[in-house]
Amino acid sequence: MLFLAELVTLLDVRGLVSWHVVIGVLLVPPALLKTAVNGWRMLRYYARGRTYRAAGPPIVLLRILGPFVVLATLALLGSGLTLIALGEQRSRSSAIPLLGDWVSLHQAMFVFFDVVAGLHVLARLVPALMLVSGRRKEHPAAAGPVPGRTARVAVLVLTVAVAAVTAALVLPAASSWKNDDFGRFERPPGASAHP
Numbered sequence: 001m002l003f004l005a006e007l008v009t010l011l012d013v014r015g016l017v018s019w020h021v022v023i024g025v026l027l028v029p030p031a032l033l034k035t036a037v038n039g040w041r042m043l044r045y046y047a048r049g050r051t052y053r054a055a056g057p058p059i060v061l062l063r064i065l066g067p068f069v070v071l072a073t074l075a076l077l078g079s080g081l082t083l084i085a086l087g088e089q090r091s092r093s094s095a096i097p098l099l100g101d102w103v104s105l106h107q108a109m110f111v112f113f114d115v116v117a118g119l120h121v122l123a124r125l126v127p128a129l130m131l132v133s134g135r136r137k138e139h140p141a142a143a144g145p146v147p148g149r150t151a152r153v154a155v156l157v158l159t160v161a162v163a164a165v166t167a168a169l170v171l172p173a174a175s176s177w178k179n180d181d182f183g184r185f186e187r188p189p190g191a192s193a194h195p
């Protein structure tokens with residue numbers, strides 16, 4: 001949902017930049033949590049944890065894509081945060097080899113993310129639809145209640161709280177991006193910044 005809302009802000013990112021930043025920052029803690037959880041599952045699998053071994057590895061495509069999905073997600077969010085840390089003027093004027101400036105780097109990470117996350121979602125969607133339609137049986141290791149429900153809910157609530165506090169802290173730092181008419185378009189000579 002949050003990710004879809006972030007995509008909507010891209011329809012007019014200059015006009016909706018505050019929303020773009022808030023929603024983007026709200027995505028950071030859940031993305032870190034998801035990375036940590038999957039990292040833990042991977043570690044337990046390779047450390048020969050009994051239940052993790054019984055559940056088996058994901059399909060090869062997902063195993064190959066995994067590191068790229070993590071890299072692309074962190075690079076997209078990290079480059080967005082870098083834009084805030086640098087401010088609009090420095091982000092647009094600093095020269096990055098091949099790409100131009102930091103905004104172009106953020107855009108390039110968006111394209112990288114779209115490709116790998118798109119493939120990842122497709123690879124997850126097909127088995128999920130097969131499970132729902134009954135064409136595939138649930139893995140026996142996944143049957144029955146999973147212990148630790150309270151702890152999981154507590155971690156989720158904490159993540160949402162951290163996300164809200166982080167967004168509230170970062171938004172004021174993004175004030176240099178609120179000026180809708182800076183940078184991309186030249187102002188006509190003599191025109192004032194605020195009509």
Ligand code: HEM
Pocket residue numbers: 006007010013014017020021023024025027028076077078079080081083084103106107110177
């Ligand atoms: C920490 C999170 C994020 C922050 C702080 C952030 C910040 C920014 C800022 C300041 C801009 C420049 C806006 C302007 O040109 O006035 C921008 C542009 C952009 N952002 Fe993000 N962003 C974040 C996450 C994301 C995510 C998750 C996506 C993808 C869904 C994304 C995609 C883009 C794209 C494609 C542009 C370029 C739009 C254009 O120039 O037409 N950003 N971002």
